[in-house]
Amino acid sequence: LVNLRLGVLMSVAAVAGALVGVAIGKLSGGRVVAFAFMAMLGFAIWTMFQGRRDRPLPPGASGPRARRWGLGGAYQDPATGERVAYGVRRVVPGFLLFALAGLSSGLLGVGGGLFQVPIMDRVLRLPFKANSATSNFVMGISGAAGATAYLVLGDVHPLLAGPALVGVLLGAKAGSRVMPRLRTGVLRWIFLALLVAMMVQMGAAALRG
Numbered sequence: 001l002v003n004l005r006l007g008v009l010m011s012v013a014a015v016a017g018a019l020v021g022v023a024i025g026k027l028s029g030g031r032v033v034a035f036a037f038m039a040m041l042g043f044a045i046w047t048m049f050q051g052r053r054d055r056p057l058p059p060g061a062s063g064p065r066a067r068r069w070g071l072g073g074a075y076q077d078p079a080t081g082e083r084v085a086y087g088v089r090r091v092v093p094g095f096l097l098f099a100l101a102g103l104s105s106g107l108l109g110v111g112g113g114l115f116q117v118p119i120m121d122r123v124l125r126l127p128f129k130a131n132s133a134t135s136n137f138v139m140g141i142s143g144a145a146g147a148t149a150y151l152v153l154g155d156v157h158p159l160l161a162g163p164a165l166v167g168v169l170l171g172a173k174a175g176s177r178v179m180p181r182l183r184t185g186v187l188r189w190i191f192l193a194l195l196v197a198m199m200v201q202m203g204a205a206a207l208r209g
Contacts, residue, residue, distance in 0.1 A: 001133035001180065003073040003126065006088060010134075013095045014102030014116070014142035021106025022149040034202055037108045040115060041199040045192065047118040057125040062087030075130055078180040086127050094124045098138070105139070106146040114198070117191060128184045132191075136176075 059072045066072060066088040074085040101115040116135040120126045126134065150156050179187065 001075045001129055002137045003071070003088075003130055003134045004137070005069070006071045006073070006124070006126075007134045007137040009069070009071070009091075010095065010098040010116075011138045011141040013098040014105065014138050015145045017099035017102025017104075018106035018142045018146040019149060021103040021108070022146055022153075023106075024103070025107045026153065037104070038199055038202050040104055040108075041195055041202065044115055044118045045195045045199065047122055056084055056086035056127045057089060059085050059087045061089070063089045063091060065091045073130060077129065079183055084127055084130075086130065087125070089125050090123050094119055097123060102142045102146075105142050106149070114195065128187055129180065132179060132187065136172075 059074075062072050069091070071088045071091065072086060073088075074083060076083050097119045098116060101119060104115055116138055117131055120131040120135060121128065124131075147156065182190075
């Protein structure tokens with residue numbers, strides 16, 4: 001499901017943004033970061049609610065750079081058994097927006113997938129399953145860059161991060177097995193529900209100070 005070539009390209013932007021985000025995060029107050037996160041979540045929710053029917057962009061409709069760099073892809077959908085081939089558009093705007101998504105990852109200490117998924121959906125026009133899988137790939141790379149930077153700066157508490165990591169790995173493994181078998185519409189609503197839940201949780205944390 002991962003569009004490897006597109007994922008590697010977008011990882012360059014995301015990693016650069018993540019490192020800048022780490023630097024900004026060290027200079028910003030916690031409440032400022034919380035409200036910035038809420039604003040970005042609100043934008044992601046609004047973007048996803050605009051929605052579109054998950055019709056893949058035909059490979060022949062790819063933008064000129066996507067065609068030149070071979071960024072289109074195809075996958076076998078386990079839920080329907082169909083082979084889905086798709087094109088990619090607006091590579092340059094997507095690259096710049098992925099830098100902002102990476103910045104949010106480094107600044108807020110969260111996976112940039114919260115913002116990468118709407119970018120791939122609305123800008124690059126990936127089908128949602130290829131979108132989810134590829135954003136996970138990019139998030140792993142940019143998240144590792146940000147985590148390493150925070151570790152070097154002494155901001156990572158291993159005794160807290162270790163148990164959390166076990167839960168994350170178990171959840172990620174379960175999610176990667178379930179996701180390909182779900183219908184696209186169900187995946188969209190699950191993603192929206194997670195965005196709303198995180199926005200409410202972050203708002204409560206910001207108000208508590």
